[in-house]
Amino acid sequence: MAQIDAFNLSLHYPLTGGADRNINADREPDSIVTVGRKKYILALRDVTFSIQKGQNIGLVGRNGSGKSTLLRVLGGIYTPTSGQVVSTGKISSLYGMNLGIQPDATGRENIVFRGIIKGWSREELKERIPEIIAFSELGDFIDLPLRTYSDGMRMRLLFAIATCFAPEILLLDEWIGAGDANFQKKAGQRMNDLVDEAGITVVASHNRNLIQNVCEQGIWLDRGVMRAHGPIADVYKEMDAHFAKVDA
């Protein structure tokens, strides 16, 4: 049974490697904070929410609003500066098509790597590989190195791996960009299946059609602040009203 509770999440993203010198904190008082000699981006600010089992959450907001950061906090990649996340359920995540892969290894080998990381046994791997190949529709391409794949092929493979073991919590960051319409439909179906089995999916995307098709609930982030959380239609309505005012 899946559940995610976030309490007062804040994340200060440290600027390093010269980036700290190139930015003037005084000109960006809304997004940069200076502590001592170090500068931080206020990537998340006091975000609190609760996601119940059986919910598909769409994470919306403009570029740099903190969607990816929030997904990484939920996935345990980033440790929040303050606040905490309490989640129950096996997590599977997809943060990007170029991360967590060995480009020189074949598609099949990459399935094995990701399977091993997820702790699948040898038997489970053997059992799942044909299923993943079938879902990703890669056919014989599965034995070519990943670097030869198109974005769409890579996406299909990674999505198939991420979802094949029925994770209880699925975190997806901008995963849709590369898939064709047919695959999007299939992927949306699989996400719905997952939610039907009392799972949770959290999808960050700028693709409004996708979000409205698969998500009933939404969270709107704006410069690290959660501005709305509720039925997706209401969230979009609030967001549009806000930006109509701001951009006018």
Add this chain to the structure above:
Amino acid sequence: MQPKAAFNDIVQGALLWRVWLSLSWQEFVSTYRRSLIGVFWVMLSFAAFVFIKLTIFSSLLGADDVRYYDAYLVIGFFMWVFSQQVIMTAPDTFVSASGWIRSEALPLSTYIYKMVMREIYNLLFTFVVVIVALVYLQYPVDIKALYAVPAILFLLLNAFAVKLMLGIIGARVRDISHLVKAVMLPMMFLTPIFWMPSQMPNLMKVLWWNPLFHAIEIFRAPILDGTFPTESWIFMGVVFAIVSVSGFLLFSRLRQRIVFWF
């Protein structure tokens, strides 16, 4: 400071042996993929180097006992290549794994184990050449040569500590990777591999403080002379204590921040 979490990371990473074994082996093999003789290039390039060094140096230096010198050079160079590799790739330990670190919530030590495994593969392949060379030289090896076994295991432990420490520093300060490479080149001549300490007694008074000398010595002396180099073991013990403690302290403090540095 989270020493307990840092310690847990190192233990949990070790338990993920399936992950680092498969990743390291794939990376090792893929370096040579699509080449005709594949991983045997590791052996071949090392063998060619050894052969050329033997022909040039043993005649150039006019060593008293050519066979002894040849064996000295082969074993010393073998350990040099290993040590150099361990140190030069250490600052990239986490940087080269940034794609994994940013997408999988695995213990960070997993990537250190992975790097150490790659050193082991190189070690095993090049050691074949050492054996062949010693057999060819008909060099008499004592049973005390087995002291080299704990030495290599200890050096692998050292490699872990070096990669932990330099991996963190190298991820934060990207100059370190270049600095280390720049330093290691002259070190090849400042470490007695091609020349013997007995040939340069004055220079050795200073170079005795070079840890690489002792790292090589604890492995080389048992095979070459059938001795247990106590002094060098003590020196390396101190080096290990310093490197592992400072590495662990850095890890305790910065572990959760490393992911923000890429």
